[in-house]
Amino acid sequence: MDTRLLRTLLVLARTGSFTATATQQHLVQSTVTSQVKSLERALGARLFDRLPTGARLTEAGRRAVEHAREVLAAEQRLRDAVRGSTAVEGDVRIGAPESVCAYRLPQRIADAALRWPGIAVHLNAVNTRPALAGVRSGTLDLALVLEESVAVAGLRATALGVEQIDLVTAPGVAEEERYFLLEEGCSYTDRFVRDLAPTPTITRFGSIEAVRSCAVAGLGHAVLPRVAIADHLDAGTLHSVRTLPETTLFLVTDPRRTPSAAVKAVIDAIS
Known part of the structure; x- marks a missing residue:
């Protein structure tokens, strides 16, 4: 069985949303739907009820989730045995934008912590410039940045996927030049501001929650x-x-430094 289907099962069980699952898996929503249907056909049972409020696990789905975790853990143990991995422990310091810290990393770090309890991950919510500076100075082991491109001498940048960005508002709000944006240094909001017509009203916050609430x-x-x-x-x-x-x-990593086993494990978990 394709273990990618099991990973999608676990994400959908956690989010209850095909849209959110597609976003977190860097897939289009139709692919998530297709993967769930394929898994249901393979197991011969309906795993989710599709409701107006979202996807809800059936009794068969709850049993599938329990065993899916066991299968994925066994897969990791097989990889570790073949690679001859030894004890993985120590601190891992990561710099990333708030949205990545809040929505991309927690589950993957939690998965890594279950496999390697000796790892301690320290997240720093920072924008691109301080993140790159941290990797260069060694205060961060790695960084995740959202940019059109990254070309910094001495650092290695590996594309992991894309982030979908939307201009949003509440239903019924008329078109107007009033925007609530994240603080300067956020690449996608800075790019949006550069393309705006003159004299818009902009309020900036350091928190996604504040922007979204407005x-x-x-x-x-x-x-x-x-x-x-x-x-x-x-x-x-x-x-x-x-x-x-x-x-x-x-x-983003610094190829001049040899990563610890803990850093390698976390990179594998988030890549």
């Missing part, structure tokens, strides 16, 4: 990653005015 309250428009608003889009409390250019998620 948009949900109908105070104006916001620019946010799809992963941060998927539930609101599904519930209809926000709608996408238009899709903005995608931004790429890069893993």
Whole structure:
């Protein structure tokens, strides 16, 4: 059985949303739907009830989730045995944008912690410039940045996937030049501002929650990653005015430094 189907099962069971699952897996929603149907056919049971409020596990689905975790853990143990891995422990320091820290990393870090309890991951919510500076200085072991491209002398940048970005507002809000955006240094909001007509009204926050709350309250428009608003889009409390250019998620490391076994394990978990 393709273990990718099991990973999709676990993400959908956790999010309850095909949209959010597609975003977290860097897939289109039709692929998630197809993978779930394929798994249901292979197991001969309906795993989810498709409801207006989202996808809900059936009794068969709950049993499948329990065994899926065991299968994926066994797969990892097989990989470890073949590679001859030894004890993996120690601190791993990661710099990443708030949206990545909040929506991309927690589950993957939790999975890594289950496999290697000796790892301690320290997340720093930072934008691109301090993240790259941290990797260069050695205060960070690795960084995840959202940019159109990354070309920094001495650092290695590996594209992991793309992040969908939307201009959103609450239903019924008229077109107006009032925007709630993340603080300067956020690549996709800075790019959006560069393309705006003159004299818009812009309020910037350092928190995705603050930006999203203003948009949900109908105070104006916001620019946010799809992963941060998927539930609101599904519930209809926000709608996408238009899709903005995608931004790429890069893993940045310093090839001059030899990563510890713990750093390698976390890189494997998030890649």
